[in-house]
Amino acid sequence: MKNVDQIYIDGAFTTPHGTERFDLFNPATEEKIGEVRLGDAEDVRAAVAAAKRAFPAMRGTTPAERIAMLHALRDAVAAKSAALHEAMATEYGAPQGFLAFSVPHAAQVFDTAAKIVSDYPFTRRMGNAEVIMEPVGVAAAITPWNSNIGFICTKLATAIAAGTTIVIKPSEMSAIQTQTLLEALHEAGLPRGVLNVVNGYGHVVGAALSAHPDIAKISFTGSTATGRAILRSAAETFKRVTLELGGKGPQVLLDDADLDRAIPDIVAAAFRNSGQACIAGTRLLVSRRRQAEVTARLAEAVADLRAGPSSDPQAGVGPMVSAKQWERVQSYIRLGQEEGATLLVGGPGRPRDLDHGWFVRPTVFTDVTNDMRIAREEIFGPVLSVIAYEDEAEAITIANDTDYGLQSYVHGSDLEHARDVARHLEAGRVVVNETPADGPAPFGGFKHSGIGREFGPFGLEAFLEPKAVVG
Numbered sequence: 001m002k003n004v005d006q007i008y009i010d011g012a013f014t015t016p017h018g019t020e021r022f023d024l025f026n027p028a029t030e031e032k033i034g035e036v037r038l039g040d041a042e043d044v045r046a047a048v049a050a051a052k053r054a055f056p057a058m059r060g061t062t063p064a065e066r067i068a069m070l071h072a073l074r075d076a077v078a079a080k081s082a083a084l085h086e087a088m089a090t091e092y093g094a095p096q097g098f099l100a101f102s103v104p105h106a107a108q109v110f111d112t113a114a115k116i117v118s119d120y121p122f123t124r125r126m127g128n129a130e131v132i133m134e135p136v137g138v139a140a141a142i143t144p145w146n147s148n149i150g151f152i153c154t155k156l157a158t159a160i161a162a163g164t165t166i167v168i169k170p171s172e173m174s175a176i177q178t179q180t181l182l183e184a185l186h187e188a189g190l191p192r193g194v195l196n197v198v199n200g201y202g203h204v205v206g207a208a209l210s211a212h213p214d215i216a217k218i219s220f221t222g223s224t225a226t227g228r229a230i231l232r233s234a235a236e237t238f239k240r241v242t243l244e245l246g247g248k249g250p251q252v253l254l255d256d257a258d259l260d261r262a263i264p265d266i267v268a269a270a271f272r273n274s275g276q277a278c279i280a281g282t283r284l285l286v287s288r289r290r291q292a293e294v295t296a297r298l299a300e301a302v303a304d305l306r307a308g309p310s311s312d313p314q315a316g317v318g319p320m321v322s323a324k325q326w327e328r329v330q331s332y333i334r335l336g337q338e339e340g341a342t343l344l345v346g347g348p349g350r351p352r353d354l355d356h357g358w359f360v361r362p363t364v365f366t367d368v369t370n371d372m373r374i375a376r377e378e379i380f381g382p383v384l385s386v387i388a389y390e391d392e393a394e395a396i397t398i399a400n401d402t403d404y405g406l407q408s409y410v411h412g413s414d415l416e417h418a419r420d421v422a423r424h425l426e427a428g429r430v431v432v433n434e435t436p437a438d439g440p441a442p443f444g445g446f447k448h449s450g451i452g453r454e455f456g457p458f459g460l461e462a463f464l465e466p467k468a469v470v471g
């Protein structure tokens with residue numbers, strides 16, 4: 001049993017004022033593995049006060065000083081890789097492929113931020129004005145459970161790059177991962193008050209941060225419904241907001257696609273992070289001409305996708321994070337059947353060889369139409385809907401017929417043509433042939449998938465305010 005009894009305020013681990021406790025589970029076994037003591041609004045006040053005290057000195061740092069902080073954080077996180085890997089495997093149950101990406105990525109984001117700082121013009125001349133990019137003020141970050149350490153590190157790295165201080169409220173379901181990460185971040189020796197972390201419920205700690213008058217900026221990653229609540233609350237005090245919300249990403253399979261390449265790419269995009277990914281490509285658009293062939297290949301590929309715990313190197317899909325999330329995915333699988341879609345692979349219940357753990361069967365529905373709820377709502381589990389199109393114009397229409405616009409995919413052999421289709425898709429990012437992004441490009445959503453961008457210079461500017469000094 002691991003008990004997380006402290007939060008992190010003003011450079012020190014401290015016992016929260018809040019006394020409520022929350023159970024932590026291993027989702028692969030359903031066993032309780034610990035408890036976290038949650039913070040409350042009083043803890044938020046203390047954390048914000050510490051961040052506010054530390055802000056003037058942080059605002060006055062040079063880019064070189066901030067780069068040194070970012071490098072120290074990178075090294076501290078890298079040094080803790082084994083423990084982070086273990087915490088994420090036990091408390092989240094991610095497949096080994098996702099673990100192998102996530103842990104080095106958490107260290108790397110500090111390095112990427114340092115490079116952005118070294119290249120970014122914090123002052124420049126525009127006409128007769130000197131334009132100074134100043135840190136926006138004390139920031140808050142609110143993060144979800146599906147990539148806990150990655151989101152904390154990205155938001156912390158950007159705050160430091162911009163020269164501001166931050167209070168972070170991670171998901172209460174990820175407290176062991178957060179604690180392990182905090183032990184690493186503490187080793188980096190940041191000035192007191194630059195980083196503060198308060199565990200707690202969203203409606204308590206998250207809501208207190210969203211309403212706090214001394215918070216100038218909120219960077220939130222999570223569901224669209226929570227994003228809307230935060231935006232409303234933030235409006236009262238004109239907080240700047242970055243919202244990274246949900247998705248229902250289309251994957252447009254073009255007629256010239258080579259299926260030997262496209263099918264594994266489609267499966268990777270749909271089922272990555274066990275389908276618990278805002279960027280998952282959960283609607284596959286296939287032309288009627290190739291429908292039969294694609295369906296047959298997809299059935300084979302997804303039937304081969306094994307669900308299992310992190311300890312199973314062959315597992316491509318891990319458990320859902322909680323019993324609630326398992327139920328939610330089950331309800332959508334039942335809904336797909338009720339709506340008249342055809343179950344190609346998977347279905348309700350657990351995979352045959354797993355009688356416990358919050359595992360679901362990787363599932364594909366065919367004969368889906370874009371008005372069905374399984375095609376419109378974010379399921380956040382390993383469920384792919386296949387939708388047929390007549391021609392590319394219709395494919396683009398279906399792809400864009402959604403409230404979301406986070407990440408879309410195009411698969412095709414003629415790269416120029418695939419890029420042209422990409423230009424017609426309404427999404428903050430379009431990935432052609434599953435090419436991995438390499439750093440500074442912006443990430444964020446159109447429409448209900450969010451407001452603003454993270455990563456690279458666009459992400460940095462979301463923590464800055466331009467000030468023009470004229471004359």
Ligand code: NAD
Nearest residue numbers: 143144145170171202203206207222223226244245246278
């Ligand atoms: P969630 O919105 O329920 O929770 C996210 C965070 O917000 C948690 O820390 C939670 O405690 C907090 N929260 C909840 N209610 C709050 C409130 N009223 N005020 C302030 N904070 C509150 O989301 P989740 O279930 O943890 O995560 C899954 C969702 O996150 C999915 O919709 C997914 O698409 C989205 N997501 C988006 C991205 C992205 O980058 N766009 C990335 C990952 C996940």
